Amino acid sequence: MPLTRIFAEAFGVLTICLVALLILLGLVCIGYTFYLHSRVLRQGYIQLSYFSGPWIVRITFVLFTIWWGFGEIIRLNFLRRQGVLNALNLKWQENVCKCYIVSNLGFAEPCLFLTLVFLLRAPLQNIDTGILSRKWNGKTAGCVLLFCLPLFVLHLFLILIGPELREVRRELLPYFTRVAAPGIQNSDDIALCTYPLLNTILLGLFATVLTAYLLWLGRRILKLVINKGLQKRVYTLIFSVSTLLPLRVLLLGLSVLSKPEQFLFEALAFSAFLVQLCCAGVCIVILVYCPVADCLALGNLNDLEARRRVVLDDHNDTASLIANQGHLEGSVAMSPERNSDASTKRGSISFRTFVRDETSAGAFVELSLFSPSRDGSPPGSPTRVGWPMRSPTGP
Structure with a gap:
């Protein structure tokens, strides 16, 4: 067996293993x-409805990733x-390659990144028509498919007219439209x-537009972030997509x-796959x-609901708000059980709350996170993780 074929099969086996881990x-x-x-x-956890709102879109995002993984295999x-495709004739094997280009480059990858954009835009939307709306998941899925449709049609068009285009424009080099190269296996x-x-090139144009929009969107999101933990997540996400997608x-x-x-071909193809795999992961x-x-780490939800009501009732009176919070902290200090819970506090999820007739910025509500670890975090330095909610009158 030629050495290059050994490298090709090694990259193939490694690709299958990595896709299996991604699917898992x-x-x-x-x-x-x-x-x-x-x-x-x-x-009936009302406090968590905002964070669990886009559950269908999140699952759709994962399904697009799994679809892409199967296409890479x-x-x-x-x-x-070595596999079942060896039993197909040459024409059907070429058709499989065409389906891969249209399915992955024309559908799975664009839908994957468009879903990512809508998930990032969700906190910037109006509360009534955003994540808390029952129709948000359906509308978002429909918008993703609608925006992906032009790119899908263009990829399909290029695949179908490739042979005719090469006949009309003979100066066009074969690799501009070639979806498959001939090979020999046991004289077949x-x-x-x-x-x-x-x-x-078409995928590159999409990546350019998407990267520019993500950088602009990330700048808006970072202005709303209220803790360093979430800042790191946003920075990591924007940096990963804006660098790995153009690199692919x-x-x-x-x-x-x-x-x-x-x-060279196998190394470049595997590197492109690995870049996309890391980005998707x-x-x-x-x-x-x-x-x-x-959200699953949240504890003592009854106390959280009480804090939320206190903030909503007294958000116009800052002095009263401080007094109520001080009263809550004092009651925690007097109760041995709550002292035990506070000692295991790991951080908080913070988000903005608004009253519908209020035009100014609302107060922050902290949702305590509890960890089974016995070691509490140092006082005065909780790790806050969360996402801000936007005002209905906001942009």
């Missing part, structure tokens, strides 16, 4: 999301030599998937410099796992 992470996050949503409905040349012809440069497009574009099963952890984990 996605399934765990889906399970956590369902558990949180059922807990909110079953026990189907395009592997490893399956054409096989089709090895490639990345057409025109489709890669660049690697896919450079792959046309070599042919499938050559080391970071997005799942920050947008799906972390919010659900924070």
Whole structure:
């Protein structure tokens, strides 16, 4: 077996293993999301309804990631030599490569990042028409599919007219429209998937627009962030997407410099896959796992509801608000059980609350997080994790 083919098969096996881990992470996050949503409905936790509101969109985000992962497995040349795709004739193998380009580059990846944009925009929307609205999940899913449709059609158009375009414009090099390169397996012809440069350029235009919008959106979100923990999450998310997505497009574009099963092509294709895998993993952890984990860590919800009511009733009277909070803190100090709970306090989820007829900024409500650890955090330095709620009259 040629050395280059060994590298190709090694990259193929590693790709399958990494996709399996990504799918496992996605399934765990889906399970956590369902558990949180059922807990909110079953026990009536009004405080958590804002954080569990986009549960359908979060699950959809994970499903798009799983779809993308399966597509990356189907395009592997490893399956054409060792797997079930080897039984298909040459024409059907080329069709599989075409379906991969349209499915992943034209649908799964655009939908993945468009869903990410809508999840980030959610805190900036009006409360009545945003996450707390029952129709928000359905409208968001519909908008994602609607915005992805033009890109999907363009990719499909480029794939279908590729052979005719090459006949009309003979000066056009083959790698601009080629979706598969010929290969030989046991004296039989096989089709090895490639990345057409025109489709890669189209993906690059989408990545450019998306990156510019995410940088602008991230700047708006950071102005609303009220704790350092959430700031780190937003910075990590924006930096990951705005750097890894253009890097993936660049690697896919450079792959046309070599042919499938050559080391350069396999290294570039695997690097592009790995970049997208890391980006998807970071997005799942920050947008799906972390919010659900924070909500599940909340404790003593009756006390949280009491604090919320105190803030809503006395938000116009600052002195009264301070007095009420001092009274709560004093009662905590007098109660041995609450002293025990306070010693295990890990941090808080903070968000803004507003009254519908109020035009000025509302007060902050802290939702205490409790940790089973015996070691409490140092006084005066709680770790706050959360997301701000916007006023109905805000932008």
